[in-house]
Amino acid sequence: RNIAAVSGSVMDVSGASDTLDVNVGTLGRAVGSAALTTSGVVASSLTVQRTRVDTNAGSITLTGVEELMVDSSLIGRAGGTNAVGGTLEVSSGRFYSSGEIADPRDITLWVSQSGPVLPAGFAGIGNPVRKADNSIVSGAGYFNADSFLQGGFDSLALGGTVAFVGAVNITAAGALSIASG
Helix, strand or coil: CCEEECCCCEEECCCCEEEEEEEHHHHCCCECCECCCCCCCCCCCCCEEEEEEECCCCEEEEEECCCEEECCEEECCCCCCCCCCCEEEEEECCCCCCCCCCCCCCCCEEEECCCCCCCCCCCCCCCCCECCCCCECCCCEEEEHHHHHCCCCCEEEEECCEEECCCCCCCCCCCEEECCC
């Protein structure tokens, strides 16, 4: 339901790169005079060629129902020059105390430039998150843009009702989507 991704943890969906022996038929080439069928079967023998293969990075989706706090390392680098970086999606709902009335204009995701977002001395899951003055942190999502920028991702989607804490600079090589609420 809720996410507290602590500093020191790593989520890595990076692509890879290697040189592989690839069936020439999969490269869309003919082998001698023998035609390659769509099934990849060659008339006489299999012909391979050493080929560099770069894979795209994957995606990370972090969705907190009532709370989300992300201090972990998030990595989604492209597997090489012929590949694209990953996609990072971050969203959160908001915790409401008994008697509080939800308003669709309530902020559900707070975005700052840098972290950490979890206060020092975070006691772990099941305990309220407290600020330095011992007051309880409001239940919502907390994310820093540097997690995206340093992770090698190409695209970022920030979902919910988003607010920025101070000046925040985000540049994306792919897509950038801010606020779905």
